[in-house]
Amino acid sequence: MEILEAYDSTGSYRAAAELAGCSHHTVKAHVVARGQGRPVGTPVPRDRVTDEFMDKITELVIRSGGKIRADKVHERLVMLGYQGSERSTRRGVAEAKQIQERAGRRVHRPWIAEPGLWLQYDYGDGPVVAGAKTVLFIAWVAFSRFRVVIPLRDKTLASVFMVLDRTFRLIGGIPAYVLTDNEKTVTTMHVAGVPVRNRDTVSFAKYYGTTVLTCQPADPASKGGVERSVQIAKADLVPMATNLLDAYDSFADLETACQEFMAVVNGKEHRVTKRRPIDLVDQELEGMHPVPDRAHTIAFGLSRKVPVNTPMVAFESGQYSVPHTLMGCEVFVRVQGLADGEQIVIVAPGADGVREVARHGRARPGTPAIDDSHFPTDATRKVPGVYAIRAKNRDEEAFLAIGHGAHEWLREAAAAGASRMRQKMVEAVVLSRLHGREDVDQALGTAAAYGRFATGDVASLLAHRVSDQPGRSAGENASLAQGTAGWQAIGTDPVDGTGRGGVA
Structure with a gap:
């Protein structure tokens, strides 16, 4: 503004330049820009060598879906008579890709979830425990942002049903809709873009009074809440260089870590709602319906009753141990895997849902599969030949x-x-x-x-x-004989009235 004011006062480019302390060319540029109605100080666009070929560059970028490299575009342009450098071509390709990205960019509309309606779940790669890879099941309640993280050993249909039942019981209710990916446990195929549901999943959903939905294939943005929860859970629970977390000694340690993680994230104020998720769960429960007392057992396996005095169950001519705390209770046994990877999985219902209690390799008839941790400590075991000594009198x-x-x-x-x-x-x-x-x-x-x-x-x-104790013995430097003082007193008279004297 000082330059333009100086020019208006003097009417000369050079005089205004002397007053403003700049070049007269700068004064002229500002005056011309003002006269053309352009913002003062903005750069003037210049012709580029790629201007004549921008239509072709845009065409190649669109045809390739934005994947084509700039050097390949440059080769095509040279064949068409392009005289510019490869650097200029790269600038033109970058500009075309940016325009194409903005044109096809997805616009997200904020989703306002209602209490008690939506539950989303997904899986994340868990840590390796005892040489076996684990899976993290992460559920996210949309309105309250309440998160549930449960470790699994696999993603089979029975494991999914088991962990969903536990999730419902941890929340305290069942939402109207459950949204997830197109896993084979939920969607068997797509016909004309329509997902065909797994019949067992349909039966499971009817039993709990909910509807299982799936997002569009290859579209994680449609359930972004649980996708973000998976990232956070993996960053805090899976040992990696970013958190310096030690490896887990057992699967039970991983379960404990997941419970501690849930306590932290659900007890912390959420940045969107400005409230703790644990405080909003009661509002969620108002729109949910109660969980059945008995879990749905469609895929858990065959029902077995554990004897009241022996923590073993029989299954297909073999015997398998279960924790002794389940004596007298009902468990479900199923086979998982094939050939050398075949395993016998035993699950049991509890107050907090169904959970896996034992996993054994295939046992031979007459040779039971026993896990020592399923039995009490040695102090209470009755073993033939080992008797506890206790005084009776x-x-x-x-x-x-x-x-x-x-x-x-x-x-x-x-x-x-x-x-x-x-x-x-x-x-x-x-x-x-x-x-x-x-x-x-x-x-x-x-x-x-x-x-x-x-x-x-x-x-x-x-x-x-006692007799073997070391005694005194005579040697070259020591003798067992008494001294000669007694011999010297023989034949002497008493020297005083004490009656002591020599022997007559």
Whole structure:
């Protein structure tokens, strides 16, 4: 504005330049731009060498769907008489691609979800646990942004139904619609663009009173909420360089980590709603219907009743262990995989839904498949030949109090069928009071090790132990004889009235 004001005052380019402190060419450019009605200071477009060929460049970009490279475009233009450089061609191709991208860019309209209507779920690659790859099931309730993350060992139909039942129970209700991808567990095929539903999934949805929908193929944007939840869950739960997370020792550790993750994300204020998802769940439940008490078991397998005293179930001529806490309960057994990868999967319903409780390889008839973790600790197990030593009276209590050697003597003497064991135990207690518990305990341990269970054997071993102690012995520098002071006093008179004197 100072340049234009100076020009208006002087009417000369050079005089205005001297007043404004710039070149007279700059003054002229500003004045001409003002006269043409253009913004002052904007660059003047110049002719480019690619202008005559922009239609061809745009045609090649559109035909290739924006995939063609600039060097290939340059080769085509040279054949048409193009005289410009490859650098100019690259600029023209970049401009054409940008225009084509803007023209075909998808416009998203904000989706306003209603409470209790929509649940979206998807899967993410989980960490490797004990050499086996896992899967993360992520569900997202649209209105409250409440997230559910549950680890799975596979994406089979039974596992999907099991985890959906658990999800409904974690939320506390069932939404009207469940949206997911076109997995084979949901959509078997497409006919004229229409998805054909899996019949088992239809039966599952009818049982729970919901409708399972799928998004358009290759269109993750139609369920962007759960897609973002998958990214966040993988970033926090899968060990990688960005989070420096250690590997999981067991599948149970991964389940614990998922529960902790849900507690954090659902208890944090969401950036869109400005409220915690856990606080909005009650509003979601107003539009949901309750979950049935019994889970739908269409794909869980065959029903089996666990005996009340043995945590084993029979399936196809084999026996398989389950956690002892399920004794007397109902479980479902099914086969998964083929050939060497065949596995027996056992699931059980609970208060929080159906969950997998055991997974075994195929067992042979007569050789049960047993997981030691399914049974109580060794302290409560009844194993033939292993007997817990417990005192039943005072004499036994006094004998066992001698020490570890007394316990070993009791086991070995009983196994050897020793006679008069109670009398020998009382004698050992008496010896311990005379010689100390430590020596008698070692004597009893020695007797147990060498099978010395006769009457007097413990006393004999104890006497040998006492006699085996190192004693005094004469040597070149020491003598056991007394001194000669007594010999010198022989034949002397008493020296005082004490009565001490020599021997007459």
